[in-house]
Amino acid sequence: xxxxxxxxxxxxxxxxxxxxxxxxxxxxxxxxxxxxxxxxxxxxxxxxxxxxxxxxxxxxxxxxxxxxxxxxxxxxxxxxxxxxxxxxxxxxxxxxxxxxxxxxxxxxxxxxxxxxxxxxxxxxxxxxxxxxxxxxxxxxxxxxxxxxxxxxxxxxxxxxxxxxxxxxxxxxxxxxxxxxxxxxxxxxxxxxxxxxxxxxxxxxxxxxxxxxxxxxxxxxxxxxxxxxxxxxxxxxxxxxxxxxxxxxxxxxxxxxxxxxxxxxxxxxxxxxxxxxxxxxxxxxxxxxxxxxxxxxxxxxxxxxxxxxxxxxxxxxxxxxxx
Numbered sequence: 001x002x003x004x005x006x007x008x009x010x011x012x013x014x015x016x017x018x019x020x021x022x023x024x025x026x027x028x029x030x031x032x033x034x035x036x037x038x039x040x041x042x043x044x045x046x047x048x049x050x051x052x053x054x055x056x057x058x059x060x061x062x063x064x065x066x067x068x069x070x071x072x073x074x075x076x077x078x079x080x081x082x083x084x085x086x087x088x089x090x091x092x093x094x095x096x097x098x099x100x101x102x103x104x105x106x107x108x109x110x111x112x113x114x115x116x117x118x119x120x121x122x123x124x125x126x127x128x129x130x131x132x133x134x135x136x137x138x139x140x141x142x143x144x145x146x147x148x149x150x151x152x153x154x155x156x157x158x159x160x161x162x163x164x165x166x167x168x169x170x171x172x173x174x175x176x177x178x179x180x181x182x183x184x185x186x187x188x189x190x191x192x193x194x195x196x197x198x199x200x201x202x203x204x205x206x207x208x209x210x211x212x213x214x215x216x217x218x219x220x221x222x223x224x225x226x227x228x229x230x231x232x233x234x235x236x237x238x239x240x241x242x243x244x245x246x247x248x249x250x251x252x253x254x255x256x257x258x259x260x261x262x263x264x265x266x267x268x269x270x271x272x273x274x275x276x277x278x279x280x281x282x283x284x285x286x287x288x289x290x291x292x293x294x295x296x297x298x299x300x301x302x303x304x305x306x307x308x309x310x311x312x313x314x315x316x317x318x319x320x321x322x
Contacts, residue, residue: 002322003093004302005056009049012303012310020056023090023097030077031069031097032085036116037299037320038062041148041213041236044306046089053089060091064106064116074100082106084115084281086266092302094322101270104277107285114284114291117149117317122280122289123273124262125153128211128233129161131265131272132258135209137162142198142207142225144214146183147174149292149317150235154211155182156289163209166201168194170312177315181290189218198225206230220245223255232257292316 001022006014025031040061047059064084067077077083083103090096106115128150129135141158145151146167158165159182168189169175175186187197199206206227212219213236222232223245232250234257250257265273283289294314297305299322309318 001094002299003056003058004299004320005058005092006047007055007057009047009052011048012306014047015303015306016056017300017302018056020058020093023093023095025069025071025097026099027071027073028101029071029097029099030067030074030083030085030103031095032063032065032083032103033068034063034091034094034096034322035065036063036113037091037322038064038084038116038118038120038149039305039309039318039320040120041309043091044309047306058090058093060087060089060093062086062116062120063091063093063096064112065096067103068095071100076100077103077105082108082112082115084119086119088263092299092320094299101274102266104274104281107281110281110285113293113296113319113321115281116319117291117293118281118284119277120262121149121317122153122157122284123265123276124235124260125150125157125211126276126280127262127265128235128260129154129158129209132260133209133211133231133233135161135163138164139208140164140166140202140205140227141209141211142222143167143183144189144210144212144218144222145169146178146186147315148213150211150213152178152181152292152316153289158182159184160289166198166207174315181292189221195221195224202227209233211235216245223247223249223253223257226250226253226255228253228255230255233260234258235260294318296321298322
């Protein structure tokens with residue numbers, strides 16, 4: 001099979017498009033013929049400096065396609081079914097081998113490229129808001145990096161739950177594009193006064209819940225914009241800042257920060273996370289929620305796809321197709 005591989009970590013230029021051995025189908029797993037790859041922010045971070053499974057290494061957490069081979073112990077799936085799968089690595093390829101438990105059936109009318117952008121970002125957004133964020137109807141939620149995959153999912157889910165939704169983005173144009181997805185108030189995070197804007201919009205109280213996928217200095221701002229007894233769901237470091245934020249104000253507000261990592265939930269609570277992902281896939285197929293695909297690249301242009309993500313110009317998810 002063809003795959004986008006690298007032999008050492010680094011910038012997008014480390015990618016090579018090469019022939020590699022086909023993956024083996026394990027007794028409890030399936031092999032999927034990949035038709036769409038949803039690139040995660042974590043994929044770019046892993047490429048920059050993550051642990052490599054070998055040389056060459058195939059990065060990537062999520063892909064969708066058609067089951068080509070089924071392991072002898074698998075009874076819930078069959079060849080020919082369309083699935084979206086999550087994995088620790090390996091999505092940037094024409095074939096992936098995954099445990100059956102990590103493959104989720106795609107509703108018949110859902111576009112394969114949209115499906116490739118669902119499990120990680122939407123289940124993460126769900127858990128940030130509800131499983132760990134305990135969002136209640138009528139609360140105010142601040143979604144950092146609203147134009148990202150997790151951000152767009154969180155905006156829609158929070159609005160559907162009856163929250164007032166504030167979101168940040170890097171320009172007025174990007175904020176305008178967020179309005180149809182449920183954002184009530186937009187804030188340009190490049191403004192030095194963005195925390196003051198949050199306080200103004202909340203009558204001086206601050207946000208009851210903040211979903212922060214950026215970290216670093218942005219997390220410090222999230223703490224400052226947080227209400228008394230508020231909660232922060234911290235889900236990543238998209239800002240790529242290697243700093244430890246000052247979290248002392250959390251104590252003064254009797255507030256809390258919870259780290260949210262879907263990978264741990266997929267292992268520790270597989271039945272719960274499967275229900276969440278299956279329900280979101282169903283709701284997207286019904287048109288109740290919307291996946292936003294920014295651009296589609298050929299797998300052979302993985303370097304360009306990663307560069308586009310790292311330019312921070314994407315609105316929604318970037319997809320590759322073999």
